[in-house]
Amino acid sequence: MPKDGGIGASTKRREDIRFLTGTGNYTDDINIRGQAYVHFLRSDVAHGRIKGIDTAEAEKMPGVVRIFTGADFEGVGGIPCGWQVTDRHGAPMQEPAHPVLAQGKVRHVGDPIAAVVAESREQARDAAEAIEVDIEDLPAVIDMKAALEDDAPKVHDDLSSNLCFDWGFVEENREAVDKAIKEAHHVTTLELINQRMVANPMEPRVVVGDYKRANDESTLYTTSQNPHVIRLLMGAFVLGIPEHKLRVVAPDVGGGFGSKIFHYAEEAFCTFAARKLARPVKWTCTRSEAFMTDAHGRDHVTKIELALDKDGKFLAIRTDTHANMGAYLSTFAPSVPTWLHGTLMAGNYTTPLIYVNVKAVFTNTVPVDAYRGAGRPEATFQLERVIDKAAREMEIDPVELRRKNFVREFPYATPVAVEYDTGDYDATLDRLLEMIDRDGFAARRAEAAKRGKLRGLGINCYIEACGIAPSNLVGQLGARAGLYESATVRVNATGSISVFTGSHSHGQGHETSFAQVMSEMIGIPAEQIDIVHGDTANSPMGMGTYGSRSIAVGGSAMVRATEKIIGKARKIAAHLMEAAEGDIEFKDGQFTVAGTDKAVAWGDVCLAAYVPHNYPLEELEPGLEETAFYDPANFTYPAGAYAAEVEVDPETGKVTVCGFAAADDFGNVINPMIVEGQVHGGLAQGIGQALLEGCVYDESGQLISGSYMDYAMPRADDFPAFRVDHSCATPCTHNPLGVKGCGEAGAIGSPPAIVNAVVDALQGGGIDVTHIDMPLSPGRVWQAIQGAN
């Protein structure tokens, strides 16, 4: 019997009512009396020296309030980076300055040169067109390898080169890995590109800065996945506003996919300008602007080598990756190709020796940072692709080759610094094979061949590290923040509850699933529980939503706070029933005394806490509100097995996805419907990356995929009905809910499945193609077929 509430119930998402009826409150819905509008004049060249900015004509235009340039930000902090990576030789990464408005040079198309604040948006734009900027074009560096050549133009004149860092992991393994690869029975090598992506949340970024002179308080309304982090970064590092004078609100947010984690210059600008002008300042990003200012994702160029013994046992992995940082270091950029990527290179397998080398490179492109999966899709893609290639080279069934190497004993300490607490990779793979009818594939392939189509099946596994992250560990790895989460549970006098969580929800459905957990714990209907997030004035602290951490870390903080609540309520109940605290039982919203028929309801206990007439005031404070901070003991490790079945039209190169199945182990699941939705969304993004999406710059640094005319977003009709399953659950061993997180799995596990399937289709048709770089657009697949023939 499916439950109709609490943990495990597919409760409909309560937030959808407001989203579907147009009553959500997004940042662009916020308009404050007296508000002015800002338009940013942005660089249309990728690299140039600013020789002069003449705003004289523009200042005189109608409606102009004030025009700001980089000069206004002398002495103001720059946009900080939240993670410091130490390179192979022990030196800290090169960390360039990142001014709010360009100073001296522009470094990518879209870099802001000036900001016009005016009475209306159109007036601001008119005036921006009247600004005269004298820019001396400089040669741009776009290609990462070219950027590392000795005579390459430097993105940052004051750095020694365009190399941000050269990271080796695990450096001590380097020689042993080299030796193992040299001596191995077989080595499979694959060079591949994990292309640059644009997150494209449905809601573009919006910022409103407000300032109340009366009490010297700034408020920033922004489209953010983590308002507290923005408050910390902007307050402490950019503008020097202490937390108690700075409130950051991220109301309803229409998707983020990572791109709204980071602190952006526009946030600092609007807060700064609102203070200078003592009036609210608003910026609404256009879609075209989003393409050239939202942090991009991925952009890795990798060579991976996998060494195997004659039976197919993995002996060693060596990778060499160039990771594009873009023109500046975005908030978490250095962590993505390093700790979020290198630590996952073991995958689901027992490979004893691994060495990952990553060179992070500055180029004249938009900064690159975390994008759904962040580092883990890059690791999974190269590993699962090279395994498939190895299977073909060694003529071992790709499923069997994976099984030969599965981790089966837990906890398992990988050679890349993480310890998997639990998992069962055979179970998800078995479940997947049941879902896809692998035995029937040969018949389906034959049938497709009759229609002139090449059918292929691609299977792979994945693992990810979620529930980010133990603070002391990430501190050692270079994080400049802790990665705990907090929650305050406020029980009201009549028993209803407001939970203030630091986990922001922008599509994940926290307001529903967190309430289900609370309902289960307290035994009252979910309708009596509200989940409040997105405002630094409410939640005590929040590290935000990314890395599939919300339920695992934020949910755990809420559980801990609720345990404190129940502990206190138990004391109150004991007093009310004149019983010993140890005899009190709590179930379904009722406190009872063991072995008696004495009972007191949840609501009466709450009332007593706030109307403490009959109350143990000597021992207990009145009121019922508790806060907990939860710092996870380890990452969580969702894992699973994915399969794609595709058809390739060899005449046109078009790939059609005929079937897609995902068997995931997410540990315990709070709301199966929401989890399925998260997997579907992740699959759409992962398959979108595999087949459609790709951000392209030309050699001069112009963004040629700068709109939906050229950047191919996936649409519903690009996909078959997904089959997803999460029945093979091994609960997480170290958090109170046994949950692992599900937000990124789909995007991590699906790209290799698609590419494996397309290669299988071509190979099955006698076309010897071993790899095609994503996106596998018809043009590219056709080209690959031509190359093979």
Place this chain on the structure above:
Amino acid sequence: MYNFEFERPSTVEDAVRALAGDEAQALGGGQTLIPTLKQRLAMPSKLVSLTGIDSIRGVCVADDGAVCVGGATTHATVAREAAAAYPALAALAGQIGDPAVRNRGTIGGSLANNDPSACYPAAALGSGATIVTNAREIAADDYFQGMFETALEEGEIITEVRFPVPQAASYQKFDQPASRFALVGVFVARFAEGVRVAVTGASAEGVFRWHEAEAALAKNFAADALKGLSLSADGMIGDMHGTPEYRAHLAGVLAARAVAAA
């Protein structure tokens, strides 16, 4: 957008008069023009909407059997109302963009714009249509003059497009993955007096007729008749979605598929 005046006349004469002013521009469904204005890539002083002129909207069949489409008729209307008389034309209209685009975008706007990746130019050229304006009648063969170039004069309005109905026809569109305009589209039409093959999306010069294919198909209207024929990649569009060679190749594949489907 920059500021502009706006007029919505109810007759062609008034529209022509309104368009006579400096920097005035006709507005059809706005599906091309409005995004251009939003990006501030055009600065008309006045927009003259053609959507209020009833006489240039709708689909009818003329005495000689030609399907006549009013210049301000939306793609959705053509998809619906031409379905019986000219199924290949209706199917083409039904594949343009998405419902929002089809419910606003017009045939006149599409032909006036002459985007090298647009669908209607293939239908007009492939059918040997006549483009009727407020001033004259222009044969499709004379109308398309290169990428975004047509025979239209300043202020001239497309009032009707007359499509002779072929014995068999089909439009095969291969979507550009992002915009879903035609990466390549081929319109094949067989008439008693011959076969016409129009290719859109492929050439930097815009829509063109593939005469070699027409000749081969006139002799034998079968996909096999195209075997061995190929277009040169010279002058074809090359971009992130496909090389010139790919486009030339696709034109051949799609032409054969169109013949098979016609």
